Amino acid sequence: MANLPPVQLLVEAVQIMLFARAIGDANPAYVDIARAHEMVAPPTFTETLQHFLPDYEFRPHPGRPWIGSGAAATGTAPPPVGETTLHAEQHFEYHVPVHPGDSLAATTHPGRTWQKAGRSGTMHFFERITEFYNQDGELAVVSRLVGVTIEPSSKPGQTNA
Amino acid sequence: MRNVRIAPGFSHSIILVENLTRGQIVQYAGASGDFNPLHTDEIYATKVAGYQSVFAHGMLTMGMTGKAMTDLFGVRNLRRFGGRFRAQVWPGDTLTAAVTVSSISDDGTAQLSIATSNQHGTAVFEGTATVSVPRSED
Numbered sequence: 285m286a287n288l289p290p291v292q293l294l295v296e297a298v299q300i301m302l303f304a305r306a307i308g309d310a311n312p313a314y315v316d317i318a319r320a321h322e323m324v325a326p327p328t329f330t331e332t333l334q335h336f337l338p339d340y341e342f343r344p345h346p347g348r349p350w351i352g353s354g355a356a357a358t359g360t361a362p363p364p365v366g367e368t369t370l371h372a373e374q375h376f377e378y379h380v381p382v383h384p385g386d387s388l389a390a391t392t393h394p395g396r397t398w399q400k401a402g403r404s405g406t407m408h409f410f411e412r413i414t415e416f417y418n419q420d421g422e423l424a425v426v427s428r429l430v431g432v433t434i435e436p437s438s439k440p441g442q443t444n445a
Numbered sequence: 446m447r448n449v450r451i452a453p454g455f456s457h458s459i460i461l462v463e464n465l466t467r468g469q470i471v472q473y474a475g476a477s478g479d480f481n482p483l484h485t486d487e488i489y490a491t492k493v494a495g496y497q498s499v500f501a502h503g504m505l506t507m508g509m510t511g512k513a514m515t516d517l518f519g520v521r522n523l524r525r526f527g528g529r530f531r532a533q534v535w536p537g538d539t540l541t542a543a544v545t546v547s548s549i550s551d552d553g554t555a556q557l558s559i560a561t562s563n564q565h566g567t568a569v570f571e572g573t574a575t576v577s578v579p580r581s582e583d
Contacts, residue, residue, distance in 0.1 A: 299476075306469065306476035307508035308462055313520055324520045325491030327511040331504050334478030342481040357492040367495075371503040375527030381520070428527070 290389045293416065297384035300325050303332060325382035328374075330416055330425050333390050364436075372409065373430035376431045380424040388416040388424060395428065405436040451578045455546040457470065457517060461509040463539045465501060470536070473505040474484055501534035506570050510561045513542035518576040524554060527567075528572015532563070539564040553577055 297320035304314035304326055313324050334340050340406050344350045349359045382388065395411025416425040462469070467487070474480045479502055482489035490499045507528065514523060534540065542561040549555045555578045561570040 287550070303476040303508075306473040307505065308469070309509070309512045309515075311512070311515065311520070314488055318498065324574040326508065327515065327523055327526050328508040329506055331477045331479070331508070336478075340478065342479050344480060350482075351489070352480075353488040353492075357488050358482075362493050373508055373527065373529045375525075377525050385574050430475065 287355050290391045291333065291338075292338050293330065293336050293388040293390055295325060295388065296327075297323055297385040298396040299332060300329060300384060303329055310385070317362050319383045321425055327376060327378070329382060329413070330376075330390070330427055331388045333416075334413070336390075367433070367435055369431055369433040371429065373428075375428040375430075377426040378424075379426075380418060380422045382416075382418070384423055386424075389416050390416075395400055402434060405434050408433045408435055447552060450548055451549065453546050453548055455478070456543060457545075458541055458543040459514065459516070461506075461512065461540040461542050465534065465536055465538045467536050470499060470501050470505065471572070473502055473508070477502065477504060477508075479504070498536055500536075502539075503530040503534075503570070506530070506534050506540065506561060507572075509540065510542045510559060510570055510572075513544045513559065513561075514557060514574055514576065517544065518555075518578065522577040523574065525575040526559075526572070528570055530557060531568045531571055534563065534569050536556050538569075540556060540569065547573075550576065 297317045300323055301315045301317050304311065307326065309326060313322065314326055316323065351358055351360045392412060392414040395413045397410045400407045409430060412429040414427040415423060420423045448471055470484050474485045483494055483496065484502050485498050490496045511526065540561055540563055542559065545558045547556045547558050554575050557574040557576065559572045559574060560568055562568050
């Protein structure tokens with residue numbers, strides 16, 4: 285995976301509220317949008333970067349085939365049988381709190397890769413590191429994803445979790 | 446943030462969700478932006494991918510787990526939070542998170558171990574965190 289250009293994540297009070305609802309956390313610091321200036325983003329909120337990735341593969345795009353069901357069970361070619369990619373680990377470092385009104389510049393780069401023999405095939409591990417800098421140029425959050433592709437055949441597939 | 450006496454061995458458990466619904470998984474998809482049909486589309490998950498049903502995003506489990514720490518220590522005091530997804534989380538699951546203080550450092554931080562498990566006692570997420578805590582009991 286090559287380095288990707290920076291993507292801006294705009295942090296909005298309502299999006300924090302919606303995210304907090306989805307994780308079942310009624311913390312007033314997440315949901316009291318009448319006092320947005322006192323709000324703070326939950327620890328995993330930077331996941332909403334997915335909304336800002338222009339070609340994110342796990343969001344339907346108008347006019348493009350979608351992997352999920354419509355008239356048929358899938359709108360694209362199904363992945364090779366037995367092959368799957370899963371979210372194995374996730375690690376965050378927090379440097380500066382994230383608040384409504386922030387604009388975070390996210391830069392993603394690949395990290396280490398390694399392999400292990402698993403029960404159902406070779407397990408290919410990979411890291412993806414994303415640094416989020418706020419509008420003041422401060423490093424706010426670092427995210428390190430570890431994914432694993434279990435490969436009975438020989439091609440990487442989609443990320444499933 | 447609650448007033449708790451933070452000492453090694455201190456442990457706290459909360460129920461994160463009872464009888465997780467497909468609706469909440471879809472709600473998380475909408476909030477996070479990850480609409481992977483393995484989480485949102487029962488037909489795809491069962492007929493194409495061969496799973497028993499849709500299952501929760503790992504990040505939904507981790508996101509819910511965060512509450513176990515932030516309720517105690519406050520969001521702004523979290524320095525590090527990470528872990529491993531150990532097992533899939535299915536609709537109908539009930540999840541409990543346990544946070545235990547492993548150690549306290551001279552730099553004013555506490556190290557926590559975190560385990561989220563389902564109604565069968567199977568760990569679904571296991572990790573660690575670092576939080577800033579007051580330096581003394583004053």
